Amino acid sequence: MELAERLWEMRGELLGELEEFLRMPSVSAREDGAFRECAGWVLERLEEAGARARMMETGGHPVVYAEVGGGERSLLSYGHYDVQPPEPLDLWESDPFEPTIRDGRLYARGVADDKGDVLARIQALRIYLQEHGELPFRLKFLIEGEEEVGSPNLAPFVRENAELLSAEACLWEGSIKDEAGRPVIFCGTKGLAYVELRAKGPSHDLHSMYGGVAPNPAWRLVQALRTIKNERGEITLDGFMELAEPPSREDLEAISRIPFDDAALRAAWGVEALDRDLSGREALEEMLLKPTANIAGMQSGYTGPGSKTIVPSEAFVKMDFRLVAGQSPSRVVKLLREHLRRRGMEDIEVVDLHGLEPAKTPVNAPIVRLAREAWSDLGRDDALVYPTIGGSGPTSLIATELGIPTIMAGNVADSQSRIHSPNESVRVEDYLETVAYFVRLFERFGGR
Amino acid sequence: MELAERLWEMRGELLGELEEFLRMPSVSAREDGAFRECAGWVLERLEEAGARARMMETGGHPVVYAEVGGGERSLLSYGHYDVQPPEPLDLWESDPFEPTIRDGRLYARGVADDKGDVLARIQALRIYLQEHGELPFRLKFLIEGEEEVGSPNLAPFVRENAELLSAEACLWEGSIKDEAGRPVIFCGTKGLAYVELRAKGPSHDLHSMYGGVAPNPAWRLVQALRTIKNERGEITLDGFMELAEPPSREDLEAISRIPFDDAALRAAWGVEALDRDLSGREALEEMLLKPTANIAGMQSGYTGPGSKTIVPSEAFVKMDFRLVAGQSPSRVVKLLREHLRRRGMEDIEVVDLHGLEPAKTPVNAPIVRLAREAWSDLGRDDALVYPTIGGSGPTSLIATELGIPTIMAGNVADSQSRIHSPNESVRVEDYLETVAYFVRLFERFGGR
Structure with a gap:
């Protein structure tokens, strides 16, 4: 003093x-x-x-x-x-x-x-x-x-x-x-693996009268993304969670000593619930000790006002994976490529934009x-x-x-x-x- | 002559x-x-x-x-x-x-x-x-x-x-x-139901260190879209296919008389395969006689060059459904809202942008x-x-x-x-x- x-x-x-x-x-x-x-x-x-x-x-x-x-x-x-x-x-x-x-x-x-x-x-x-x-x-x-x-x-x-x-x-x-x-x-x-997933459809935007037969790159990405998280929002990227070293007993004890007010967080963000209805210590563990698979941006086709009926030519999604000990960014990008290849989705380009080790x-x-x-x-x-x-x-x-x-x-x-x-x-x-x-x-x- | x-x-x-x-x-x-x-x-x-x-x-x-x-x-x-x-x-x-x-x-x-x-x-x-x-x-x-x-x-x-x-x-x-x-x-x-699905996440873009706990509107839309088509690309919107009147025998006969060269179509579009590997008469039936659920555009978060690590505040997808006899646009929009509500996704706003009867x-x-x-x-x-x-x-x-x-x-x-x-x-x-x-x-x- x-x-x-x-x-x-x-x-x-x-x-x-x-x-x-x-x-x-x-x-x-x-x-x-x-x-x-x-x-x-x-x-x-x-x-x-x-x-x-x-x-x-x-x-x-x-x-x-x-x-x-x-x-x-x-x-x-x-x-x-x-x-x-x-x-x-x-x-x-x-x-x-x-x-x-x-x-x-x-x-x-x-x-x-x-x-x-x-x-x-x-x-x-x-x-x-x-x-x-x-x-x-x-x-x-x-x-x-x-x-x-x-x-x-x-x-x-x-x-x-x-x-x-x-x-x-x-x-x-x-x-x-x-x-x-x-x-x-x-x-x-945490570590970081920042990638862009890019899908290509027809060589130019098509009239959507062809929507039933033309390959749509936006749907293609949706189909790829659904294999990365299941319907409960859990990460299902092959081998990703398995790489993550579990938190130590000391880490979990440290978490238990942190006052965490998820209501304040919800209010600050203006949301009714956290992702997957997480709350309390479970939310804090997720935030500090678990890896993530986040969509940071996505774009395809017509995004202006009103309606335009096209099958878009291209689509991309930007994803950042926050990594914990055991998960290196280069390893995660490799996992992702293998994961897509295994599902016959090697047409989706995985662009490695940025990586940081945990x-x-x-x-x-x-x-x-x-x-x-x-x-x-x-x-x-x-x-x-x-x-x-x-x-x-x-x-x-x-x-x-x-x-x-x-x-x-x-x-x-x-x-x-x-x-x-x-x-x-x-x-x-x-x-x-x-x-x-x-x-x-x-x-x-x-x-x- | x-x-x-x-x-x-x-x-x-x-x-x-x-x-x-x-x-x-x-x-x-x-x-x-x-x-x-x-x-x-x-x-x-x-x-x-x-x-x-x-x-x-x-x-x-x-x-x-x-x-x-x-x-x-x-x-x-x-x-x-x-x-x-x-x-x-x-x-x-x-x-x-x-x-x-x-x-x-x-x-x-x-x-x-x-x-x-x-x-x-x-x-x-x-x-x-x-x-x-x-x-x-x-x-x-x-x-x-x-x-x-x-x-x-x-x-x-x-x-x-x-x-x-x-x-x-x-x-x-x-x-x-x-x-x-x-x-x-x-x-x-065909008829047309053109809608925008809008999801809201946090009130402002967040640092993606919160990616594990903040609700992400882009993921929310992916989760909604996966309920509209299954992993085989078939439309699974509750009640949608059931509304569609089947093609008449005469329609199918007419289709069988149309020369259809899907290789020419693939070449014109620069794609290796049609959607769901459709070909021949099956592709033509799909194009002319079946309804569609097409993504015409989508956007969320950061879409510029390089990497920006955020949990986006908003996401939207523009969809056009081409309709066949039996499917009116107002009915389809109602089906879609009920479909989402039934899955606890009434937070996704369905904006009815444009409709045409078949x-x-x-x-x-x-x-x-x-x-x-x-x-x-x-x-x-x-x-x-x-x-x-x-x-x-x-x-x-x-x-x-x-x-x-x-x-x-x-x-x-x-x-x-x-x-x-x-x-x-x-x-x-x-x-x-x-x-x-x-x-x-x-x-x-x-x-x-």
Whole structure:
């Protein structure tokens, strides 16, 4: 509490620095060089805080790498200095690159994803060193500039620098709390297999008088989809569920400790029931521990107003499969092709669009316990441990390939933060609390 | 043969008149008054030919009605003077309203649908009266101006003028031959029930990390569609097939006389197989005598390039059901709603967009025999009788409501005619043959 109060006194300095960071339009999707200026700024902040920092070139935007402290033990911190494009601009109430405080919230592109988180850790390091003089472990910063475009150069970077990045644990980017404002510690991400299924019918749209005899690609996809989920909505893709490793006893216990209000979720989504009438803990297990087969989009034929009677020439459906441990995206795409071939549906093209491996850290790993204790130190005993975040990311590069237990923890973003949308914001108080949290986390990791 | 040769000598006059007709941009979808000028022109041609013609007002564009001849027996001719919009204009090789002859074809909007057919009958009447002095039966012309916008005022007009329109038989608009150029006599149209099925999911698109628990409207539609056709592609909509009256022995016999080359159809459509591997007579029966459940379009969620991971908020599918005798569109929409309700899917909205009743004239009706004989008179013994045209139209207003046996016959349009598309055209020779055909048909009907 004392620490948090001290940081509140320093808020002018801490927020001023954050605002400087946020003014740089480091949109990774643009090729205007702003990201390099931003990378340089991050490097300077790390050096000022006491770290040995360097710019490391990749096939795309540079990585800022830094190390500080000494001793046997190492902690890795992953974040990114790039941001999403701010468009549509007319929906912003203030300039996305001119940080503005309204009603206790700081508005700017990137403040919640991920500049707030990146800088909170650097400021926490500076405060730690000011207080304690030295860091009794090695803290490593890996800060990339292409996360918002799918981290195309991260895998080779991580593989080439495996030794440099070796650590006992990793703090992944982002810090999110639940709807009720409780801090959450996430222990993994689901994998992702994103595919497009494409069916072809006649070479051109036909008059639907031929509807009884012309092969219809939209019906073809419906017939394929019905083999992927049964009439009860259960996934029936050959071999898919069998690949999924069952949740651990610890994962199930963690789930049982998470307060879950499915009525609030239904209200937020404006639906009468969840899929398959799921509720309570069963819904939460489904969301966090089970793989999914989701339709993200589909299109065929005439979709304008009124009626047009055609047999369409083409149809496609976009599907994302969220994967759990045991299910790699390449394996799932292969399963899908075999599944269709086995049913005489090899005419349906399976386009492999995007894949991410699942990553999982045990909920009882030492870093998870430490992350909870750091919250207790700040007087918060309401931190929750989630076995996964439900979504996906390149976490497996660190967690699985390098074998480093990886978590997400912190308190920057909340349910109002509009990540990736106009009017992105965080609560000023939450930002300052997160700086305090990382100071405590470093103290805990260092054995204080 | 002699008659056809005589008309070939008169071709300058006959085509000049047709070109005058085609120059009037009587696009029913436009509100510019051109259709009224065109209706007046048709009325004058009918009067010049010797008929008593009048303009009859409706809730929309006027109907041109005319009568000529005397005696007990009556023949009704239905056609329309309106045309489809010519757009996209840049795809036309010559001005759509400046008729142009290239390589023996006459290019202009409406020449194949339906101005060529309308004028061929008027010119045939004129030639008949010039040759024979008088018509020994009453020939009635019903020429409307809203066919291309769905004939919204035809039903009340027909109902209010049932007695005026009474006749022994009706020649429906249009005259189409098969791919091999054989004249076809069509004995009916399928009905149509055009609906949109709409499913709603969450009130806004969600991150697909919720794909396992959020209700997905695209999956909901797939689940509904799977109850409408089984995995073998057979229609399983409750009560739908049961309503369909089975084809008559005569219909099946007529089918057996139609040369049907499914390999040519597959080649034209660029497909390896027809739906459900249908072939030969079975395919033809399906096309002409069986109802269909066709997907004309569908859309949900993200349909742009690449991957976007969402649970979509909405999904819809556009379906057209082609109906046979026994199946009315209102009944089918009701069946569909009951079918979904019975399966707990009343959350899927069924929007009734468009309906047309089926209409069927027996293939052994006297007018069908007569229409074949008129072809024989011209030296063509290759005319085919099709039980239906497979498509739909407002034919039932005449065939079913007024109980008048109705056929389509003639030789204006062919497989290159691009009806409703840019570069609409007919063969000049075919047009002149059709004028001769109608002269012979009138002679046959009059007992010559």
